[in-house]
Amino acid sequence: TMPTFSEMLTLINDANPQILAQAIIKFAQMIGENLFDSWMELYNLCLSQDKEYDFTDSGKRSLKNTALFYILNALSTKINNPHSLQLVETMALGQYHNAHNMTDSFAVLQAVNNLDVEVREQILQEFYNRWQNNELVMDKWFAAQAQSMLIDIDKLNKLMVDKTFIATNPNKIYALLKSFTQNGLKFHSETGYAFVTDKIIAIDKFNPSVASSLTQEFNSAVYLSENYRKLAKACLNQIVEQSCVSAAVYEIANKILAGLRV
Numbered sequence: 001t002m003p004t005f006s007e008m009l010t011l012i013n014d015a016n017p018q019i020l021a022q023a024i025i026k027f028a029q030m031i032g033e034n035l036f037d038s039w040m041e042l043y044n045l046c047l048s049q050d051k052e053y054d055f056t057d058s059g060k061r062s063l064k065n066t067a068l069f070y071i072l073n074a075l076s077t078k079i080n081n082p083h084s085l086q087l088v089e090t091m092a093l094g095q096y097h098n099a100h101n102m103t104d105s106f107a108v109l110q111a112v113n114n115l116d117v118e119v120r121e122q123i124l125q126e127f128y129n130r131w132q133n134n135e136l137v138m139d140k141w142f143a144a145q146a147q148s149m150l151i152d153i154d155k156l157n158k159l160m161v162d163k164t165f166i167a168t169n170p171n172k173i174y175a176l177l178k179s180f181t182q183n184g185l186k187f188h189s190e191t192g193y194a195f196v197t198d199k200i201i202a203i204d205k206f207n208p209s210v211a212s213s214l215t216q217e218f219n220s221a222v223y224l225s226e227n228y229r230k231l232a233k234a235c236l237n238q239i240v241e242q243s244c245v246s247a248a249v250y251e252i253a254n255k256i257l258a259g260l261r262v
Contacts, residue, residue, distance in 0.1 A: 005184035014225040017188035032074030043067040053100045065107035072111045089119045113148045139175035146179035181217035197235040208246035215252045229262045
């Protein structure tokens with residue numbers, strides 16, 4: 001499995017989050033491309049043994065879905081090629097529609113999550129249609145989109161007014177907003193910081209505990225280059241300067257400010 005953005009961040013001094021996030025994506029593509037034939041062979045072997053659901057086969061499912069992830073990452077570099085696009089659609093829709101468990105269907109969503117292709121939107125919608133009445137599964141749906149490199153502020157705002165999103169529910173807030181703060185490419189930006197800051201200020205009025213947990217995510221900025229630390233500092237100052245800021249949020253924000261070195 002690939003290292004996460006958070007894992008890599010602590011190993012680099014004054015990191016540029018945009019470069020780091022893109023490097024992780026590029027590395028996954030390279031692993032997929034250089035071992036493409038092996039991934040395909042492994043995936044097809046797993047498929048041939050996948051006759052019916054057995055809960056003891058979780059390791060085999062994980063192996064199959066890892067292979068799918070790298071195959072689709074490799075194909076993403078050639079997505080303008082009709083053959084590559086067709087293979088993405090065939091493999092993604094094939095596994096999604098033939099899945100006899102949610103693990104395999106959600107793995108498809110994760111595998112196409114960073115691919116700007118129509119099949120991604122199709123799978124997102126079909127997953128929503130099937131699971132919209134299951135709160136726990138919908139949390140996974142919100143989290144996946146928040147962590148995609150394709151997410152933007154407009155889309156986040158639309159998700160926050162979806163009928164299945166309860167704006168005062170901590171689990172929903174964590175699923176969407178806290179997941180977004182783990183998105184190194186999109187959170188660490190002027191618009192990403194500003195978006196989360198506004199939500200922290202709003203949430204603090206009715207749930208300081210959740211707001212303080214979101215505030216804590218700004219701590220990752222201490223590992224970033226100076227321009228990002230300055231952006232984070234401005235947002236944290238905006239939070240602590242609120243007249244009605246809770247003690248919990250105020251304390252965490254000030255601790256992070258003290259370590260930002262700007």
